[in-house]
Amino acid sequence: MSGDSQVKAEFFIENPAELPSVAQTLKEKGYDHVISLSAVDYPKSNEIHLVIHVSSYTKKDIEPKIFEIRVKLNRDNPRVPSLVKIWPSAEFQEREAYEMFGIVFENHPDLRNILLDPEEFSGVHPLRKDYIVQVEDIMLKLKEEVKNGGNK
Amino acid sequence: MDIAGVAERSIKKILKTLMKPFSPMIDWATKYSIWPVHFTTSCCGCEFAASYGPRLDTERLGSLPFTHVRNTNAIIIEGTITKKMAKALKVVYEQMPAPKFVVAMGACAIDGGIFHNSYNIVKPRDILPIEVYIPGCPPRPEAVTNAVRTLQKRMQTLRLASKQALEG
Ligand code: SF4
Numbered sequence: 001m002s003g004d005s006q007v008k009a010e011f012f013i014e015n016p017a018e019l020p021s022v023a024q025t026l027k028e029k030g031y032d033h034v035i036s037l038s039a040v041d042y043p044k045s046n047e048i049h050l051v052i053h054v055s056s057y058t059k060k061d062i063e064p065k066i067f068e069i070r071v072k073l074n075r076d077n078p079r080v081p082s083l084v085k086i087w088p089s090a091e092f093q094e095r096e097a098y099e100m101f102g103i104v105f106e107n108h109p110d111l112r113n114i115l116l117d118p119e120e121f122s123g124v125h126p127l128r129k130d131y132i133v134q135v136e137d138i139m140l141k142l143k144e145e146v147k148n149g150g151n152k
Numbered sequence: 153m154d155i156a157g158v159a160e161r162s163i164k165k166i167l168k169t170l171m172k173p174f175s176p177m178i179d180w181a182t183k184y185s186i187w188p189v190h191f192t193t194s195c196c197g198c199e200f201a202a203s204y205g206p207r208l209d210t211e212r213l214g215s216l217p218f219t220h221v222r223n224t225n226a227i228i229i230e231g232t233i234t235k236k237m238a239k240a241l242k243v244v245y246e247q248m249p250a251p252k253f254v255v256a257m258g259a260c261a262i263d264g265g266i267f268h269n270s271y272n273i274v275k276p277r278d279i280l281p282i283e284v285y286i287p288g289c290p291p292r293p294e295a296v297t298n299a300v301r302t303l304q305k306r307m308q309t310l311r312l313a314s315k316q317a318l319e320g
Contacts, residue, residue, distance in 0.1 A: 116272065117236040126271035136269045 013071045016050075016080040022069060023054075023086045030059035031067055034083070037093035039101045041129045046075045048101060054087070073103065082108040100127040168318050175314035182225070182251055182313035183304045184214035189224040191244060194231025196258040196290045203293035210297045213304065221247045226303075228296070229276050232260040232267055238274040245280055251316035253307075255299050256282045259289040283312070 013019055035053040042049065050071040056062045071080060082105035083090040094105045095114040102125040105111060113121065125131065171178075192200065204210050204217055218224050221244050233241060245252070256276050259265030262285055267273050276282060283306060286299045307313050 115236075117234075117239070120235045131271065133269050133271050135264070 010068045010070065013069065016071050016073055019069070019071055020081050020083070020086065023083055026054060026067060026069075027086055030056045030062055032056050032058055032087070034087045034090040034093065035066065037083075037090055037097060039097050039103060039127075041075070041101065041127065043075065043129045048073045048075050048078050048103065050078075050080060050097070050103060052083070052090075078103040079106060080104075081106050084108055099125070101125050102128070171318055175311065175318060178251075178314040178317055179307050179311055182317075183307045186213075186215040186226045186253070186300060186303060187218045187224040188215065188226040188228045188255070189221050189244060189248070190217055190219055191227055191241070192230050193233060193237050194258070194260060196231035196260070199290045199293050200228060200230050200257065200296060203296035205293075208293050208297050210300055213297070213300050215300050222249065224248055225251060226253045226255065227280075228255045228257050228299075229261045229280075231258045231290075232265070233274045233276050234272045235274055236272075238276075238279055241276070242279060251313040253283045253303060253312065254280045255284045255286065255303060257286040257291060257296065257299070259287065261285075262287060265289055 011022065013022060031054040033055065035055050037050070037052050040049045040051060050073060052069040052071070054067050054069070055065060073080060078101065080103060082094060084094065084105075085107070091109070092114055094103075094108055095111060097103045098105060098108075098111055099113040099116050099121065112118065116126070126133075200217075202208070204215075215226075225248060227241070227245060227248070229241070245254070254276070256262055260267060260273075261276050264270070264273050264275060266289065284299045284303050286295050288295055
């Protein structure tokens with residue numbers, strides 16, 4: 001990938017219900033596959049941003065371009081229409097976003113965990129910022145103890 | 153009372169008593185037939201493959217990596233064990249006939265290694281009895297060969313195999 005030819009455009013959607021129409025328009029323009037579908041957690045403003053990167057294989061003129069769509073979701077109940085019907089390559093990545101962030105994709109054909117064990121991770125989403133890894137918690141406490149001059 | 157069960161238990165007891173004098177032989181024989189099952193979960197598997205390759209040829213110690221769980225008697229845990237894989241590991245271990253031995257290879261299998269603060273890691277020592285550890289990330293192939301030797305020495309001195317076969 002040569003750095004100069006990468007032209008990046010960004011599109012921010014406030015209302016998740018608008019996503020399918022935006023996706024449809026992009027698809028008609030020639031953006032035919034999803035490169036990556038991930039999310040960013042913002043606990044302070046109670047938001048989750050769904051980040052979708054799309055590009056093209058078929059149209060030579062937009063092939064070097066990557067188009068980014070960001071969708072603002074409510075953190076308490078993140079729901080968004082699934083893009084599988086428009087871009088089939090989104091299927092597995094939507095399942096990953098589902099298990100890692102708890103984003104529910106409506107009308108997804110097969111919304112289950114893809115990588116994580118469904119028994120161990122039912123109801124917990126490890127990539128959310130409020131998820132506590134036990135080992136890390138201990139390390140943080142140790143660091144604080146050292147800062148406060150150790151425990152006497 | 154269950155007569156068949158009592159009979160079976162007493163037969164086993166008699167057999168064990170008869171086998172006692174042969175226990176050094178069991179250890180000696182098992183020592184030269186450590187067959188680890190292919191259980192490659194991570195990058196350490198490459199070094200494992202290299203240690204059984206032509207240069208070091210760990211097979212000369214009587215150790216042959218094998219595919220069928222029920223025909224093997226050792227697991228060399230090659231690297232990271234995730235929560236999903238831990239279940240498979242447990243099943244594989246239960247399937248092996250005794251005497252059986254577990255070797256933990258790599259920093260990941262000892263204490264998590266570079267994934268020590270991951271949400272998805274299991275430390276093998278929490279779920280299985282581990283005989284030998286191989287430190288390193290990844291360990292050199294020589295270290296794997298050395299681990300097999302160490303396991304052999306421990307079998308001879310601590311009577312690991314006969315203990316499992318006769319008492320376990
Ligand atoms: S110890 Fe290192 S080489 Fe081995 S599995 Fe872990 S990260 Fe990979």
